[in-house]
Amino acid sequence: MSVNYSPVLWNKQKKLYDLILWIGILFMAVTFIIFQVLFHKDITLQTLIIRTTAIIAFFLLHIILIIGPLCRIDKRFLPLLYNRRHLGVSMFLVALIHGGMAIVQFHTLGDTNPIASIFTANSNYLAISDFPFQVLGFLALIILFLMAITSHDFWLKNLSPAIWKGLHMCVYLAYTLIVIHVATGALQYEDNPIYWTLLVLGVITITGLHLYTGIIETRKLSLPHTLEKEGYYKVCSLEEIDDQCGKSVFINGENIAIFKYDGNVSAVHNVCKHQMGPIGEGKIIDGCITCPWHGYQYLPDNGQSPPPFNEKLKTYRTSVLDGSIWVHPLPLEEGSFIEPTKIPQS
Amino acid sequence: MNKENSFFVGWKDDMPKANRSLLIKFIVVLFISIPLLTFLIVKSQKPFNNHIFEFGNVKEFTGIYHADPVPILEVTDNKIPEGFSNYVLLVGFGKFGAEGIISNIEKSSGPLNGLKVTLQGTLIYGDGRYLMELTKKEDSLIKIFDEPTVANTHLYDRKKDGYSGEILDPKCYFGVMKPGEGKIHKSCAIRCISGGIPPVFRANIENGQYEYFLLLGPNGEKINKAILNDVAELVTIDGETSIINGWPVLYANPSDIIRINKKSYYAQD
Numbered sequence: 001m002s003v004n005y006s007p008v009l010w011n012k013q014k015k016l017y018d019l020i021l022w023i024g025i026l027f028m029a030v031t032f033i034i035f036q037v038l039f040h041k042d043i044t045l046q047t048l049i050i051r052t053t054a055i056i057a058f059f060l061l062h063i064i065l066i067i068g069p070l071c072r073i074d075k076r077f078l079p080l081l082y083n084r085r086h087l088g089v090s091m092f093l094v095a096l097i098h099g100g101m102a103i104v105q106f107h108t109l110g111d112t113n114p115i116a117s118i119f120t121a122n123s124n125y126l127a128i129s130d131f132p133f134q135v136l137g138f139l140a141l142i143i144l145f146l147m148a149i150t151s152h153d154f155w156l157k158n159l160s161p162a163i164w165k166g167l168h169m170c171v172y173l174a175y176t177l178i179v180i181h182v183a184t185g186a187l188q189y190e191d192n193p194i195y196w197t198l199l200v201l202g203v204i205t206i207t208g209l210h211l212y213t214g215i216i217e218t219r220k221l222s223l224p225h226t227l228e229k230e231g232y233y234k235v236c237s238l239e240e241i242d243d244q245c246g247k248s249v250f251i252n253g254e255n256i257a258i259f260k261y262d263g264n265v266s267a268v269h270n271v272c273k274h275q276m277g278p279i280g281e282g283k284i285i286d287g288c289i290t291c292p293w294h295g296y297q298y299l300p301d302n303g304q305s306p307p308p309f310n311e312k313l314k315t316y317r318t319s320v321l322d323g324s325i326w327v328h329p330l331p332l333e334e335g336s337f338i339e340p341t342k343i344p345q346s
Numbered sequence: 347m348n349k350e351n352s353f354f355v356g357w358k359d360d361m362p363k364a365n366r367s368l369l370i371k372f373i374v375v376l377f378i379s380i381p382l383l384t385f386l387i388v389k390s391q392k393p394f395n396n397h398i399f400e401f402g403n404v405k406e407f408t409g410i411y412h413a414d415p416v417p418i419l420e421v422t423d424n425k426i427p428e429g430f431s432n433y434v435l436l437v438g439f440g441k442f443g444a445e446g447i448i449s450n451i452e453k454s455s456g457p458l459n460g461l462k463v464t465l466q467g468t469l470i471y472g473d474g475r476y477l478m479e480l481t482k483k484e485d486s487l488i489k490i491f492d493e494p495t496v497a498n499t500h501l502y503d504r505k506k507d508g509y510s511g512e513i514l515d516p517k518c519y520f521g522v523m524k525p526g527e528g529k530i531h532k533s534c535a536i537r538c539i540s541g542g543i544p545p546v547f548r549a550n551i552e553n554g555q556y557e558y559f560l561l562l563g564p565n566g567e568k569i570n571k572a573i574l575n576d577v578a579e580l581v582t583i584d585g586e587t588s589i590i591n592g593w594p595v596l597y598a599n600p601s602d603i604i605r606i607n608k609k610s611y612y613a614q615d
């Protein structure tokens with residue numbers, strides 16, 4: 001079996017990204033530890049480690065989850081998304097210290113296998129406030145582990161983007177598990193209402209941003225394209241798309257990206273072969289459609305990635321009539337050449 | 347045009363100005379909010395008790411060993427400071443009671459009950475009580491004095507009594523872990539009590555004062571396994587109390603341990 005994947009290069013931006021990320025993590029650790037030692041001098045080293053890593057991992061998870069919607073709201077956030085997997089892997093490593101330390105502290109040196117003990121020590125599975133909250137943290141950690149080890153593009157190719165994406169959507173499941181882990185764990189012990197406030201604020205921020213961008217997105221995609229002629233649907237006026245830019249439309253269940261470039265119009269499938277990024281929000285660079293998420297490139301007239309790459313997108317026929325762009329929503333085979341529609345010079 | 351300039355391509359070395367200025371703002375906001383957040387979280391945290399575990403510091407104590415009601419060393423060499431009981435509860439290494447270690451020692455030394463001995467171990471103490479972890483396991487016994495056996499001291503008559511409070515594992519609560527009580531620590535307390543560490547009932551007496559009872563069955567038998575589910579919860583227990591070898595004891599039937607929820611409990615105050 002041969003698998004091709006393009007090696008991820010460590011450029012200046014990636015290094016800067018990781019540098020800022022780990023400075024942030026250390027900064028958070030240092031402030032948290034200083035405040036603990038200052039206000040709670042009786043804290044043990046183990047509790048200090050467990051709590052510091054818990055807070056950092058949970059905070060990072062919030063950042064990871066708001067990056068997607070932020071990029072939808074303002075494309076200038078896209079550089080955060082480009083290396084989001086670094087955030088994910090770092091978050092997993094921090095959470096692993098938390099979970100590992102909690103297992104050592106609470107479950108080792110006892111009369112039961114430590115992993116079994118997580119599940120059996122407190123077995124009140126039917127209770128709410130007494131629920132065995134560590135089990136939820138453990139399951140979340142397993143999900144984060146699977147995501148971290150498959151984060152490389154090698155796995156993306158091997159598992160197929162759809163399965164990979166499905167696995168990585170489980171981050172929402174992991175988030176939910178952790179919210180309940182905190183609500184039925186630490187918050188059953190701590191009694192200051194500030195903790196519930198913070199937890200709820202976090203949940204509201206994440207769900208709110210997702211709902212907001214979801215609504216905007218569906219509105220944008222389902223713009224009325226009522227005019228139809230011989231199978232072609234009217235999309236928008238020529239002026240509506242900037243030169244070298246694209247537009248995403250949803251017609252007859254087809255997700256289409258239309259590009260205007262060098263006096264031409266072409267249309268390809270709006271779903272990137274890498275991680276299903278929104279091609280239509282990309283740009284033409286060096287004659288290639290460039291995906292906004294991680295920069296995969298495709299030729300606009302045949303949907304193929306330039307050699308040595310071999311990704312192929314479905315293509316769609318287009319037409320320009322009376323200053324408007326029209327598209328035929330019946331796709332051609334992936335990688336099929338379609339003569340670009342020339343924009344008449346007026 | 348702004349849109350032209352702001353298209354970011356990850357594999358290129360440079361980032362458009364428009365992205366950079368927004369991201370710098372974003373990062374600055376994050377870096378300002380991090381210490382505010384950690385301050386808020388730490389400041390709102392429940393305080394820890396001041397109990398101590400002298401980890402890594404093994405000391406020797408001499409006194410009378412009592413097997414009743416659980417392994418206890420009645421320290422007689424004045425090493426226990428003012429304000430603390432000199433009846434030191436013995437516990438094992440890790441999440442185990444001392445009984446396994448003691449019975450192994452007794453295989454070679456003969457019965458220790460009532461004898462004057464020197465033991466070494468790690469101290470755990472707080473709120474008037476001392477515990478000693480037999481860190482060195484079977485090597486914890488340093489010396490047996492050639493003196494006559496001493497009988498159990500201070501046996502009190504049993505009297506009917508009942509309290510509300512929490513069942514704890516004394517090893518963690520008196521110093522090994524912070525917090526060594528409540529929901530966070532529940533599964534660890536279950537592990538410890540299941541491993542033979544004597545359950546201690548922390549009874550609420552009045553104005554925030556506690557009394558610590560060793561919790562035993564009606565006939566003085568161990569009920570560790572029967573009470574696991576009620577550990578680290580707010581409960582009321584009705585039974586009979588007494589004091590044996592310096593430790594208050596509560597004899598209770600596991601079925602007389604009743605859970606109360608926090609709300610109804612605080613409403614009584």
Ligand code: HEM
Nearest residue numbers: 050051054057058095099102134137138140141178186530
């Ligand atoms: C094996 C897996 C895990 C175990 C055994 C575990 C155990 C625990 C325990 C015992 C606590 C209470 C600690 C204390 O407050 O002193 C706790 C709290 C917490 N855990 Fe986990 N956890 C696990 C996984 C996770 C994961 C994956 C996250 C994700 C970020 C997480 C986030 C938190 C947070 C935010 C808290 C509350 C803060 C705190 O009290 O420290 N945990 N966990």
Ligand code: FES
Nearest residue numbers: 272275277291294
């Ligand atoms: S989704 Fe990654 S490059 Fe398109």
